[in-house]
Amino acid sequence: EPEVTQTPSHQVTQMGQEVILRCVPISNHLYFYWYRQILGQKVEFLVSFYNNEISEKSEIFDDQFSVERPDGSNFTLKIRSTKLEDSAMYFCASRQGAGTGELFFGEGSRLTVL
């Protein structure tokens, strides 16, 4: 069964360092998303991406964050200068259409900022 894959599963970084989280969405999906979940808290929307551009982004997704689809398969989230409060689980998700179907989630990348 097709699945969304994310790497790394866990990354530890020093405050101020750049981090890139990688995702391979399901191949025939057109809409891509990043969410984050601080331990024990709600799943927060960061950004949605379609047709090589951002469709919508939340207030959390400030200038420190960027997304890219550098080739036909990868979808990346970059955090330019990490802060302690960026420590969270980051989930990538994809789906075929907008507003109509389920999201398929990866298993997440746990980011720990020291």
Added chain:
Amino acid sequence: SQQGEEDPQALSIQEGENATMNCSYKTSINNLQWYRQNSGRGLVHLILIRSNEREKHSGRLRVTLDTSKKSSSLLITASRAADTASYFCATDSDYKLSFGAGTTVTVRA
């Protein structure tokens, strides 16, 4: 905010009992979805109900939607220990799903 909010925050039941959790939201939606998350894992889609539907079943799951009250409920019948997880409702707009804080369900054997 259009995101759903689940109630209760936590639920503990005996195996074989039913588990009911509720979700309220604030704005109009295309559809409402329920997801499950095992501890430390990704979210898994359970069921989707469209804004023009009132009730939907899938196996041991029953979902209702009342758009006039902007609320939904998820019922898990005949619960099993393996149903222990967090359950989230998500409201669907064109560009994103917005998740609530979730209900943590513990099923005691």
